[in-house]
Amino acid sequence: MRLTIEGVGKVYSGKVWALKQFSLELGPGVLGLVGPNGAGKTTLMRILATVTRATEGRVTWNGVDTGRSPDALRAELGYLPQDFGVYPNLNAIEFLEYLAAVRGLAGRPARRRIDELLEVVNLLEARKRPLGSFSGGMKQRIGIAQALLNDPKLLIVDEPTAGLDPEERVHFRNLLSELAGQRVVILSTHIVSDVEATATQMAVISHGRLVTHTSPEALLKSVAGKVWEWVIPSSALAKVKESFLLSAATRRSDGVHVRVVDEESPHPDATPIPPTLEDAYLDCISAHCEAAAT
Amino acid sequence: MNTVRVLYHLARADFLERVRRYSFLLTLVGAVYLGYAVIVGDFGLSFAQYRGVNNSAWVGLQMAMSTALLLSLGGFYIVKNTVDRDLQTRVGQILATTPIGRLDYVLGKAFSNFAVLGAAMAVLAVAAALGQFWAGEDYRFKLWPLLHPFLLFALPVIAFVAALAVLFEVIPWLRGGFGNVVYFFLYMFLLVCGLETHTAFTDFVGIGAMESHLQIWLFAKLPDYRGGTAFGNSGEPVVKTFVWEGFGWSRELLSLRLYWIGVALVIVLLAAWLFDRFDPAGGFFRVRPISAEPSWWHLLARWRKRAATANARGNGVMNGAAARKPMVRLSPLNPAALRFRAAAVLLAELRLMLKRQRWWWYVVAAGLLIASLANPGQEGRRELLPWVWLWPILVWSAMGTREARHQTDELIFSAAHSLRRQFPAAWLAGVIVAALMGSGVALRLLLARDWAGLLGFAVGAVFISSLALAMGVWSGTGKLFEAVYIIWWYIGPVHHDRNLDFMFTSPQSLSWGVLRFYLLAAFLLFGIALLGRRRQIQA
Numbered sequence: 001m002r003l004t005i006e007g008v009g010k011v012y013s014g015k016v017w018a019l020k021q022f023s024l025e026l027g028p029g030v031l032g033l034v035g036p037n038g039a040g041k042t043t044l045m046r047i048l049a050t051v052t053r054a055t056e057g058r059v060t061w062n063g064v065d066t067g068r069s070p071d072a073l074r075a076e077l078g079y080l081p082q083d084f085g086v087y088p089n090l091n092a093i094e095f096l097e098y099l100a101a102v103r104g105l106a107g108r109p110a111r112r113r114i115d116e117l118l119e120v121v122n123l124l125e126a127r128k129r130p131l132g133s134f135s136g137g138m139k140q141r142i143g144i145a146q147a148l149l150n151d152p153k154l155l156i157v158d159e160p161t162a163g164l165d166p167e168e169r170v171h172f173r174n175l176l177s178e179l180a181g182q183r184v185v186i187l188s189t190h191i192v193s194d195v196e197a198t199a200t201q202m203a204v205i206s207h208g209r210l211v212t213h214t215s216p217e218a219l220l221k222s223v224a225g226k227v228w229e230w231v232i233p234s235s236a237l238a239k240v241k242e243s244f245l246l247s248a249a250t251r252r253s254d255g256v257h258v259r260v261v262d263e264e265s266p267h268p269d270a271t272p273i274p275p276t277l278e279d280a281y282l283d284c285i286s287a288h289c290e291a292a293a294t
Numbered sequence: 295m296n297t298v299r300v301l302y303h304l305a306r307a308d309f310l311e312r313v314r315r316y317s318f319l320l321t322l323v324g325a326v327y328l329g330y331a332v333i334v335g336d337f338g339l340s341f342a343q344y345r346g347v348n349n350s351a352w353v354g355l356q357m358a359m360s361t362a363l364l365l366s367l368g369g370f371y372i373v374k375n376t377v378d379r380d381l382q383t384r385v386g387q388i389l390a391t392t393p394i395g396r397l398d399y400v401l402g403k404a405f406s407n408f409a410v411l412g413a414a415m416a417v418l419a420v421a422a423a424l425g426q427f428w429a430g431e432d433y434r435f436k437l438w439p440l441l442h443p444f445l446l447f448a449l450p451v452i453a454f455v456a457a458l459a460v461l462f463e464v465i466p467w468l469r470g471g472f473g474n475v476v477y478f479f480l481y482m483f484l485l486v487c488g489l490e491t492h493t494a495f496t497d498f499v500g501i502g503a504m505e506s507h508l509q510i511w512l513f514a515k516l517p518d519y520r521g522g523t524a525f526g527n528s529g530e531p532v533v534k535t536f537v538w539e540g541f542g543w544s545r546e547l548l549s550l551r552l553y554w555i556g557v558a559l560v561i562v563l564l565a566a567w568l569f570d571r572f573d574p575a576g577g578f579f580r581v582r583p584i585s586a587e588p589s590w591w592h593l594l595a596r597w598r599k600r601a602a603t604a605n606a607r608g609n610g611v612m613n614g615a616a617a618r619k620p621m622v623r624l625s626p627l628n629p630a631a632l633r634f635r636a637a638a639v640l641l642a643e644l645r646l647m648l649k650r651q652r653w654w655w656y657v658v659a660a661g662l663l664i665a666s667l668a669n670p671g672q673e674g675r676r677e678l679l680p681w682v683w684l685w686p687i688l689v690w691s692a693m694g695t696r697e698a699r700h701q702t703d704e705l706i707f708s709a710a711h712s713l714r715r716q717f718p719a720a721w722l723a724g725v726i727v728a729a730l731m732g733s734g735v736a737l738r739l740l741l742a743r744d745w746a747g748l749l750g751f752a753v754g755a756v757f758i759s760s761l762a763l764a765m766g767v768w769s770g771t772g773k774l775f776e777a778v779y780i781i782w783w784y785i786g787p788v789h790h791d792r793n794l795d796f797m798f799t800s801p802q803s804l805s806w807g808v809l810r811f812y813l814l815a816a817f818l819l820f821g822i823a824l825l826g827r828r829r830q831i832q833a
Contacts, residue, residue: 046704049704049708050708051704051707051708053832071710071711074708074709074710074711074712075632075710077708077710079704079705079708081704081705083701084701084702084704084705085700085701085702086700086702087646087649087650087696087700087702088700089649089650090645090646090649094645094649097642098642098643098645098646099705099706099709101635101638101639101641101642102639102642102706102709102712102715102716103632103709103710104632104633104634104635104709104710104711104715105627105631105632106633106634106635106638106639107631107635107638109627109628109631110631110638112625113627113631116624116625117624120624146705148624150627150632151624151626151627178623178624179624
């Protein structure tokens with residue numbers, strides 16, 4: 001199983017490049033695709049899912065060009081779009097049966113699979129309720145279930161944990177890790193903790209370009225010894241925000257605990273602390289933004 | 295002042311959103327075509343053997359009447375989407391949290407509707423001016439006589455239509471396709487009453503008022519005029535002309551037309567009173583939310599599946615506590631299970647089409663089926679088939695648009711071979727709905743061994759499904775099909791127009807040539823729909 005992205009670019013309205021010269025090669029495992037809003041994550045997901053075509057470059061799945069022969073990939077694809085809807089008058093089983101039939105899975109195997117999936121996404125008790133009465137989180141779980149209907153070899157999930165409560169989020173992360181063994185999973189998100197919990201590889205995207213493709217461990221290593229924490233009064237917070245790359249600020253009884261990413265100690269009271277993936281991501285994005293600005 | 299500013303910005307934002315869509319461009323193209331048709335005489339106004347010399351007043355009158363007549367029907371379908379768009383885009387949720395009043399909102403939307411239709415009217419007014427020089431009968435250009443009929447006839451019509459479209463949108467059960475059908479019948483009622491009775495209360499297009507005033511003038515000026523008015527080709531040769539310089543100031547005519555602007559204002563007030571501020575639980579019409587409780591449909595399904603459910607419970611599948619287990623492992627899927635079954639997709643499409651209908655829809659459908667079974671072949675086909683095939687109009691109008699409307703397009707288009715598998719199934723489901731609805735008529739035809747009638751029935755079913763799918767895929771909305779289908783239905787099958795009767799309700803329309811035309815059209819439309827869907831998939 002190999003997904004290859006070669007110099008892919010996408011232009012909208014004839015001038016806005018949402019994606020430019022994007023290249024990546026993926027094998028089995030979970031790739032966490034992270035980037036700020038408008039970085040081009042969803043455009044890339046849509047190209048990989050064959051929902052839209054790249055303006056330039058090509059994507060191949062096991063050597064087959066997905067632009068020319070999209071059905072070769074679609075037969076093995078599970079896709080959860082960022083924004084999707086449901087048919088409000090159908091219940092969960094009927095909706096999944098419909099999509100299963102469209103995906104070429106029908107009869108008894110489909111029903112067995114749907115029962116299993118509804119159990120996995122904790123919707124067994126609500127399976128006979130019309131989807132129009134579902135909450136946002138429940139609809140998201142239906143989306144997750146439909147993406148897994150055909151036991152896909154390539155699973156693309158775009159912001160899958162949006163709208164899920166903390167318990168369901170943890171549940172989904174575990175499910176994703178479980179699924180990753182023998183398939184390619186691409187998880188696009190701006191929630192770094194989701195990537196931290198599941199991804200074996202990471203790709204950071206900004207301004208439509210690939211900033212880095214690495215492992216979470218390697219990205220963490222890049223900021224080792226560069227994350228500092230100290231306590232400041234509330235009144236000094238604005239100045240710290242202005243002067244440093246602020247990763248977190250937590251108000252406590254003794255003042256505001258600020259967490260900063262910097263090459264050198266930002267303050268005499270600052271102490272180095274172990275970095276998180278979020279620190280590394282912010283440092284990576286900020287360095288790219290600075291480079292892009294110059 | 296603040297209210298005026300709010301109204302201005304509401305109407306402006308809505309107007310800009312609309313004029314930047316392709317559909318507005320198409321509206322203007324349609325207006326240009328209408329202008330051309332009037333100039334070349336396709337919509338010519340004549341009084342028996344007479345017509346006016348093409349001076350500013352006459353050209354203005356012809357164009358204004360054509361504008362009033364066509365925008366009163368087509369214009370409604372063009373503008374009836376403004377409140378719905380706020381619902382679909384959820385901008386309405388944001389607006390509901392602002393201090394904007396119900397009247398301000400409704401008035402702003404009505405102004406926007408008015409502006410859109412006004413733009414089309416402006417195009418036609420320019421076309422009228424050009425038309426005068428095109429005709430070349432009188433080169434003296436007079437602005438007021440040319441514009442006067444537009445202000446007198448077209449303006450009240452677009453004000454009325456703009457207000458009525460908003461009223462239909464704030465009433466939940468008139469917001470969708472049902473409202474589109476209801477408007478057609480309301481339009482026909484008002485138009486026919488206006489023409490028959492010449493009363494101000496129903497003559498919103500103003501044809502009766504125009505006819506009365508001109509006929510009085512013609513009787514006084516032309517001794518051999520014996521009455522009669524026609525739009526388009528009347529069959530009588532138009533060989534004489536008269537010079538008409540326009541309407542003078544007539545308090546009666548003015549009050550007749552101002553009456554409709556007053557009606558438009560009353561409609562806006564009514565719409566404001568009924569508007570629920572995007573709260574389905576509030577307002578005059580409380581929308582029944584989709585219940586979390588099982589419906590009668592589900593109860594029936596539950597009864598059917600009781601045995602299977604009990605079995606599942608026995609296996610612990612339904613155990614709620616088990617469902618909350620931290621990790622449930624998915625079994626690998628046997629690749630042999632991934633085998634396409636056309637029947638499964640077809641059944642799924644049929645279920646999707648019919649599931650959204652309420653119980654009373656099935657009751658009426660069953661009533662029509664029984665009535666058509668009870669009627670002998672020829673009578674059933676002639677009188678009942680048009681109604682039998684009008685009833686599922688909203689089922690067909692959802693074809694080709696469902697994926698975009700419910701945002702399931704990415705889920706379906708990313709499935710393998712959806713163009714080859716799902717799309718033909720959707721088309722066939724439309725044909726099956728037509729066949730099922732008309733099965734009473736078909737059975738009667740079969741019993742009567744009316745093979746030509748049966749062939750016509752089959753061609754009609756195929757044509758309807760193809761038309762719905764093509765229009766749905768290319769327009770992205772069911773409104774185009776609803777408007778075109780009902781007008782076509784009224785002219786063709788209801789009035790048994792030989793060439794437009796796609797349901798083949800009379801033996802006259804069952805000629806091989808007409809059958810062949812509709813069969814060919816059905817396949818052509820299916821091809822067009824297929825191209826449209828292909829374009830959507832490969833966006």
